[in-house]
Amino acid sequence: xxxxKDPSEGVQIDLISGERMDGLTSMEKIRLILDGVREGNIxxxxxxxxxxxxxxxxxxxxxxxxxxxxxxIEIETHPRSDTSDSSFLDRLMxxxxxxxxxxxxxxxxxxxxxxxxxxxxxxxxxx
Amino acid sequence: xxxxxxxxxxxxxAASTLFAEEESKRIGIYGPPNAGKTTLANRIVRDxxxxxxxxxxxxxxxxxxxxARRKEDIEIERNGSTVNIDVVDTPGVTTxxxxxxxxxxxxxxxxxxxxxxxxxxxxxxxxxxxxxDVDGVIYVLDSTTDPFTQVNTMLIGxxxxxxxxxxILANKIDKEESSVQRIRxxxxxxxxxxxxxxxxxxxxxxxxxxxxxxx
Ligand SMILES: Nc1nc2c(ncn2[C@@H]2O[C@H](COP(=O)(O)OP(=O)(O)OP(=O)(O)O)[C@@H](O)[C@H]2O)c(=O)[nH]1
Ligand SMILES: [Mg+2]
Numbered sequence: 305x306x307x308x309k310d311p312s313e314g315v316q317i318d319l320i321s322g323e324r325m326d327g328l329t330s331m332e333k334i335r336l337i338l339d340g341v342r343e344g345n346i347x348x349x350x351x352x353x354x355x356x357x358x359x360x361x362x363x364x365x366x367x368x369x370x371x372x373x374x375x376x377i378e379i380e381t382h383p384r385s386d387t388s389d390s391s392f393l394d395r396l397m398x399x400x401x402x403x404x405x406x407x408x409x410x411x412x413x414x415x416x417x418x419x420x421x422x423x424x425x426x427x428x429x430x431x
Numbered sequence: 432x433x434x435x436x437x438x439x440x441x442x443x444x445a446a447s448t449l450f451a452e453e454e455s456k457r458i459g460i461y462g463p464p465n466a467g468k469t470t471l472a473n474r475i476v477r478d479x480x481x482x483x484x485x486x487x488x489x490x491x492x493x494x495x496x497x498x499a500r501r502k503e504d505i506e507i508e509r510n511g512s513t514v515n516i517d518v519v520d521t522p523g524v525t526t527x528x529x530x531x532x533x534x535x536x537x538x539x540x541x542x543x544x545x546x547x548x549x550x551x552x553x554x555x556x557x558x559x560x561x562x563x564d565v566d567g568v569i570y571v572l573d574s575t576t577d578p579f580t581q582v583n584t585m586l587i588g589x590x591x592x593x594x595x596x597x598x599i600l601a602n603k604i605d606k607e608e609s610s611v612q613r614i615r616x617x618x619x620x621x622x623x624x625x626x627x628x629x630x631x632x633x634x635x636x637x638x639x640x641x642x643x644x645x646x
Contacts, residue, residue, distance in 0.1 A: 355585075355591070355592035355593075356589070356592065358585050358588070359562055359589045360558075362526055362555075362558050362585070363554075363555045363559060366528075366552070366555035367551065369527070369528055369547070369551045371530050371544045375527050375528065375529045376527030377526050380581055381581065381584070381585075411526070411529070419579075
């Protein structure tokens with residue numbers, strides 16, 4: 305991956321496609337997310353995580369929190385409508401729940417200003 | 432892959448109910464910090480066991496519970512039949528813990544750091560339990576606060592994805608700012624039961640529903 309820039313210059317955003325995530329195991333996905341977030345980046349997942357992966361993400365985040373260094377994560381998901389892009393079979397297989405745009409960032413740098421079904425406003429501050 | 436895992440886990444679950452017919456169902460009490468989970472667990476234990484020792488301490492400071500605590504073989508009687516459950520009180524789930532917030536509650540830095548370390552271990556443990564060791568969930572929310580948070584949405588999603596029966600409780604209805612409807616709107620796919628775990632309001636309906644969902 306590209307070298308990490310000086311965080312004082314700005315905030316890096318990693319936009320990760322669903323295709324890229326598809327090839328990874330759950331733990332690899334969680335590592336990719338947390339490595340990015342711990343460097344101070346905002347990670348945006350095109351297709352989000354499965355509920356099981358979300359549960360593991362919380363668990364691994366907890367084990368990595370350490371005082372004055374890492375306070376954990378802020379996570380926001382933006383569900384897509386069930387009916388428009390997933391078939392009945394998809395829903396039966398539990399696929400629909402993973403297709404949600406997900407924004408993850410360091411807890412001390414990201415703050416949700418407003419959230420409704422159509423808009424999420426987030427304030428991202430530098431370290 | 433999803434189908435296979437689902438199939439495997441439903442077979443495992445079916446097998447475990449087959450062979451463990453007499454055993455108590457293990458019910459996890461989940462929810463955000465400070466919702467009143469321990470207050471509820473203590474009330475259940477006080478109402479249905481002889482000794483009624485408290486499950487754990489209650490406190491207005493978040494992350495009071497930092498270890499999942501189990502109380503076994505609670506027999507709840509409803510309409511002439513009994514329901515056996517083990518109650519597991521869990522630490523409030525969150526995605527972040529900042530020890531400096533505990534300093535505002537007049538805590539020394541050492542204590543605040545220790546509390547935060549224990550809290551993170553406890554939440555990790557609670558997430559693990561949720562994936563492996565519970566048969567049903569009581570999800571407790573403080574009805575005076577906004578239920579539409581990311582943690583609540585994620586947790587309910589995780590619980591649903593495992594096909595666990597879940598009862599949503601809107602706690603602290605004794606407070607003036609309480610809004611049960613706000614919780615119903617946030618989770619319309621589930622039944623929401625109002626209560627005050629502190630005052631004991633509406634506990635009859637809570638026990639009826641526990642028997643109905645987990646019996
Ligand atoms: N007014 C009112 N206060 C309540 C009620 N239930 C709990 N509380 C208070 O809310 C605070 C938190 O209660 P706990 O039972 O410790 O909450 P918890 O969910 O176990 O919190 P953690 O263990 O920190 O996650 C305490 O001060 C309780 O007295 C209720 O029904 N009404
Ligand atoms: Mg507690």
